[in-house]
């Protein structure tokens with residue numbers, strides 16, 4: 001049986017990859033396995049907004065990870081861009097939130113977290129057709145282009161010596177004295193030392209299958225589908241991200257505009273449907289009339305790792321000594337990933353913590 005590295009990470013989404021990066025930077029050798037290719041699931045499908053939607057309505061545990069991630073992103077982007085040559089297109093495009101019935105809470109949150117806010121620029125507002133209610137302009141909010149970020153991190157990890165095993169599904173584990181000693185995958189058996197589960201929306205079901213003898217119930221993570229559209233738009237059509245009620249528009253660096261997203265209970269079904277396409281197209285064209293003449297060129301779906309409050313599980317398995325998880329980031333996995341990865345590896349290596357780990361303990365989230 002092949003013995004894998006110091007650390008074996010299951011799942012090559014943004015959480016698995018950035019956790020691998022933290023491990024390798026700490027001097028550990030790392031293997032990442034994925035049942036498909038690296039970074040092709042939820043992390044690929046998302047909008048890449050580095051801020052939760054209406055963050056002041058979310059639990060403080062989410063703000064803690066997001067705010068710390070925002071401090072880590074600039075160096076991360078610079079490092080992976082320079083080592084991979086792939087630009088993750090992390091752009092400070094700013095975000096306009098058109099309707100804020102709870103504007104006092106919004107302003108209090110911005111003030112607490114030193115997020116600049118002001119009245120929106122006139123040219124941006126003039127390009128839109130919507131009813132404004134206490135509109136809020138957050139000029140510093142950034143976005144990343146998901147597929148490019150994932151490719152960039154993957155290349156960086158290859159250069160750092162991380163081993164990738166693709167098309168390799170974790171199926172079973174062997175447990176001896178409260179430790180996982182080996183795993184069975186679709187491509188063979190491996191001896192493991194430390195196992196990190198970062199399997200996104202699949203984590204709840206996988207946990208149940210892997211650890212049927214454990215008394216702790218599986219993490220409450222379930223698949224929540226999100227559909228997105230891409231408009232073929234000339235550069236300059238939209239200058240900033242716009243959140244209007246439950247939906248948003250995101251202008252990419254090449255000018256193309258994304259419209260998203262839906263929140264649907266699903267069973268790992270990534271199909272798209274015509275009704276949703278019409279709904280999102282109508283939303284986008286009504287909000288930004290310049291899109292009337294721009295065709296929709298892509299329509300896709302991804303499966304988010306949904307939890308009740310959107311708070312992820314970060315930390316050790318409640319019963320098994322050498323198993324941890326980093327999963328359940330629901331709608332904000334890109335925005336929370338750098339801090340989540342750092343927190344988990346700080347816990348594993350018993351390094352000083354930059355954040356309290358308590359809100360993300362198995363027992364706290366569950």
Ligand SMILES: Cc1cc2nc3c(=O)[nH]c(=O)nc-3n(C[C@H](O)[C@H](O)[C@H](O)COP(=O)(O)OP(=O)(O)OC[C@H]3O[C@@H](n4cnc5c(N)ncnc54)[C@H](O)[C@@H]3O)c2cc1C
Nearest residue numbers: 011013015035043046047048049170200226302333334335
């Ligand atoms: C439409 C949409 C819009 C979004 N917009 C945003 C946004 O603007 N900002 C933001 O921060 N977040 C956003 N998100 C959420 C974000 O994408 C997720 O929270 C994040 O991608 C979760 O990352 P992950 O690594 O946990 O999961 P994933 O990227 O899904 O990775 C999990 C990996 O585990 C692998 N895996 C599963 N089971 C096994 C197994 N048994 N063996 C081996 N491998 C396995 C899978 O193949 C997969 O590659 C959005 C999501 C969607 C779908």
